[in-house]
Amino acid sequence: MRPVYLPLTLAELWQCRAQNPGALLYAGGTDLLVNMRSGNINPPALICLERLAELKGVEESPTEVRVGACATLADLLDHPLVQKNFPVLVKSLQVLGSPLIRQMGTIGGNICNASPAGDTLPPLYILQAAVELKSAQSLRTLPIAEFICGLRQTKLQPGEILSAVILPKLPAYNFHHFEKVGLRKSLACSIVSMAALMQLSEEGIIEFARLAWGSIGPTVVTSKACEELLIGKKLTEKTLATAAGLIKDQVSPIDDLRAEAAYRRTVCGNLLLRLADKAVL
Template sequence: MRSVYLPGNWTELWEYLARNPRALLYAGGTDLLLKVRTGKVDPVALICLERIEEMKGVTESADAIRLGACTTLAVLLDHPLLQKHFPVLIKALRELGSPLIRRMGTIGGNICNASPAGDTLPPLYILGAEVELKTGSTLRTLPVSGFIRGPGLTQLQPGEIMSAVVLKKQPDYNISHFEKVGLRKALACSVVSMAAVLTLSPDGIIGKTRLAWGSIGPTIVTSPDVEDLLTGKKLTPEVLQAAAGIIRQELSPLDDLRAEADYRRDVAGNLLLRLADYR
């Protein structure tokens, strides 16, 4: 019989982890419990974090917003601070799963799952998100881009958990875009996704730009070359076509059951062309 522990605070969590160092942790369990049920993983014990109130909620400081790792995706989607400061993340959350999944799934789980198809990851990359990693005696931070090492792989050390995500406020961007392509119109895992934030002047000149693509490599893909090409240019279909050509050349996507590499490469460029709608 597998033991399941339900700590109600930090002290209980560290006690359970000390006694069960090989236990797997979860909050909503939308990914892990499915893997357990299908036999893909067989943990000796489970520790559920959903009762630790210190890991929930959204708090604001002068220059940043802190998201508790166990805050559900539904709470984030409805939160006015995120709607005000991070509309690109809101757009991604709207595309993530079903209302039921969003009520159960958490931001920490979506990141720690480290799936290249994770819908929150492209926005978090371009927003420069950092994750707080905590043990009973230490606290460190890493950029989310350095935290994820590959599919299902993170920088979490034994006895360490992700306690929060920190997002610096982004006052400059006036365009936010997220789009994903899947095999269905809804409730689909991404074949390719793209997140973009940029500043656009009244006369259509592109300023600061950040772009990221999901589901086309082992981790989220960014392209400084594409960002450099766009910066200072007028937002036109011709400029976007040139940028799309660069990202198609840079990508080396893999074939899998959901899509072939060539299709992913074409779609990644085509998603960039959608920015023409903001002219």
């Protein structure tokens, strides 16, 4: 029988890891338990993080919001600080899985899974999120774009855990958008997703833009060229069509069971075009 450990403090966690070096860590387990059931992994022991109060909660400072890695997706969806400061993240949480998945899954797990289809990842990229990495001996932070370094690959070192997500308080941008396309309308894994953050003038001129796409590469894709092309122009279908052509030329998606590469390339541009209908000043 496989043992499962439930430490109550970080001190207990470090001790438990030292005594069980082959154990896998989990919080909600929404991906881990599926992989175990299918036989993809067979760890000798498990360490559950869900009782670690030190890895939960949302805290605010004048310049940033610190989110514990074991905060559930449902907790974040309903949290007033997240709703106030990060609407684009809320929009992604609203379409992530089912209510039951959101009650179990955590923000840290969604990041550490490092799937290009992770719904929170494009918003976290454009929000310039950083991750806090902790071990028994060290503490460091990395921008999320550096932490995720490949398909299901991160820069998490042996002995480290992702302890928190740090979200800087950005200026009050007036356009926040997230959309994903899947094989069905709900409970769908993304074929393509896109997050957009913009500041629009009263005349509809784009003064600032951040864009990120999921599921069209091994990691989230951003395009400085697309963002710079949009700035100073009116948010119109013509402007967006030019940017859409640019991003379609830049990406190199793959064929898989959910979609062909050509379809993904088309959709990543079409999601940009849809922004013209979403802008309401």
